[in-house]
Amino acid sequence: MNQQGKDETMHVILGGTGHVGSAAAMALLRQGEDVTVVTRDESKAAWLVEQGAEAAVADVLDVEALREVLRRGKRAFLLNPPADPSTDTDAEERKTVGAIAAALEGSGLEKLVAESTYGAQAGEGVGDLTVLYGLEQKLKAQAIPASINRAAYYMSNWDQALETARRDGVITSFFPADFELPMVAPQDLGEAAARRLLEPADKTGTHYIEGPRRYSAADVAAAFSAALRKNVRVVTVPRERWTETYEKLGFSKAAAESYARMTGATLDKPMQPENPERGTTSLESYIAALVEGRPEDLLKGAA
Numbered sequence: 323m324n325q326q327g328k329d330e331t332m333h334v335i336l337g338g339t340g341h342v343g344s345a346a347a348m349a350l351l352r353q354g355e356d357v358t359v360v361t362r363d364e365s366k367a368a369w370l371v372e373q374g375a376e377a378a379v380a381d382v383l384d385v386e387a388l389r390e391v392l393r394r395g396k397r398a399f400l401l402n403p404p405a406d407p408s409t410d411t412d413a414e415e416r417k418t419v420g421a422i423a424a425a426l427e428g429s430g431l432e433k434l435v436a437e438s439t440y441g442a443q444a445g446e447g448v449g450d451l452t453v454l455y456g457l458e459q460k461l462k463a464q465a466i467p468a469s470i471n472r473a474a475y476y477m478s479n480w481d482q483a484l485e486t487a488r489r490d491g492v493i494t495s496f497f498p499a500d501f502e503l504p505m506v507a508p509q510d511l512g513e514a515a516a517r518r519l520l521e522p523a524d525k526t527g528t529h530y531i532e533g534p535r536r537y538s539a540a541d542v543a544a545a546f547s548a549a550l551r552k553n554v555r556v557v558t559v560p561r562e563r564w565t566e567t568y569e570k571l572g573f574s575k576a577a578a579e580s581y582a583r584m585t586g587a588t589l590d591k592p593m594q595p596e597n598p599e600r601g602t603t604s605l606e607s608y609i610a611a612l613v614e615g616r617p618e619d620l621l622k623g624a625a
Contacts, residue, residue, distance in 0.1 A: 331358040331376055331394055333519055334431075336422070337401035338375070339366040341478045342437060345512020346399050347375055350519065360391055383417065385424045392429040397519050400436040402457055407568075410576040412446065415453045423460040434468040435518040436461055437511070440504060440530065440593040442472060449584030458528075467526050469518045473511050474504035474532035474598075475588070477608045480542050484612060487546040487554045495539035496564055496585045499556040502541075503592060504532035507608045510601025530595040537605045545606045549613035561586070 333350055337343035338359025350357045351374050358376040361367045367377040378394075380387045382403060392398055400422055405414035426434070442455040461468040483493040497503065514531045539556045546554040559567050564585055568578035 332356040332396050333358070334378075334392055334395035334398040335359045335401075336382065336399060337361075337403055338370065338377075339363065340401065340403075341476070341508035342473075342511045342515070343399070343401050344370060345509045346515040346519075347512070348373065349509075349512045349516035351375060353516070353520070355516075355520075358391065358395060360388070382425075383421045385421050388421065388425040389427070389429055392425055392431060396431065397433040397435070397523075398429075398431055399515050399519060400434060400457070400461075402437075402454065405577075407571070407573040407577045407581075409574055411574075412449065412453060412576070412580050415450075416456060419453060419457045419460065422457070423464065426464055426466060429466075431466050433519065433521075433523040434461060434466050435515055436468060436470050437515070438470050438472045438528075440472050440474050440532075440595075441587055441591065443587070447580050447583060448587055449580045451584055451587055467523050469521070469526050470528040471511065471514050471518060472528060472530050472595075474506040474530070474593075476511075477505050477507045477533070477603075477605060480609070481612060483542070483546070487543075488550055488613075491552055491554050492557050493539065493543050493546060493554060494557050494559060495542075496559050496567075497539055497589060499540045499543075499558055500538050501589065502536040502538045503588065504598070505537045505605060506531055506533045506601055507603035507605075510603050513601065514599055530593070530598040531601065532598045533601050534604055541605055542609070545609035546613070548606065549610045 332355055335343050335347050338347050339361045347357045347359050347370055358378050359367050359370050360378050360380055364379045371377050378391045380391050382388055402418050405411040438454040438458055439450045441451045443451050445452045458470055486492050543554045543556045564582040565578045568581050
């Protein structure tokens with residue numbers, strides 16, 4: 323573990339250089355808060371350090387190192403890192419959930435905010451839906467006050483579609499083209515995390531976060547069409563080919579089966595929370611920024 327900068331900070335951000343973690347860090351920095359981002363790759367934190375953050379390099383599986391970083395803060399935003407899809411992702415992500423929970427013991431933190439997901443549910447083998455439910459339960463079983471932000475489908479999941487949209491005029495979807503589901507931009511999740519971290523320590527609860535409205539894969543294709551100024555269409559993967567398609571993308575058999583079950587759960591049991599918090603970033607503006615190669619403008623608030 324390597325720590326740079328001050329001995330104490332207010333907010334510690336796990337996964338601080340990823341889409342959501344960096345958005346949370348920037349939202350806090352814009353409000354003059356002290357922030358330490360935790361990352362496995364110090365070079366990826368350089369732009370955040372330029373914005374005023376501190377950087378701590380630690381592997382979340384190193385419980386003692388992570389606890390040492392957490393002890394320097396008062397509040398923490400917890401993001402369970404995604405596992406390499408070539409591994410058994412559920413097993414690997416349960417390991418990191420366990421390590422994060424263990425590092426909280428003796429950390430001295432006064433408040434936690436954790437990122438979870440729409441559709442979080444008890445059980446095993448359904449990807450983030452069951453892994454992050456496990457994280458929620460571990461947080462409820464420990465003493466530090468914790469808030470949960472359940473996030474809608476990440477708009478950034480469509481980042482990988484840019485290449486085929488630009489080259490072939492095609493995006494691939496595991497959902498029917500007209501199936502609308504809640505989506506949310508990383509910057510809106512970061513803003514929501516910052517709000518939670520700045521609330522009184524004893525204010526807890528579970529919150530649902532989604533974008534201005536619900537979107538379909540057809541809407542994604544239309545957004546790419548507008549941004550690229552060319553026709554982009556949706557190619558849908560039928561349910562019976564989900565697992566084999568994930569495997570062709572480099573997923574292990576276990577990961578492919580888990581992601582297929584997670585896709586099915588999302589399609590068959592769509593979440594309809596009564597009063598979700600709604601971010602302001604539209605799918606169209608997110609895709610436009612992605613196409614123009616300036617997603618950082620959204621994270622930095624385009625000041």
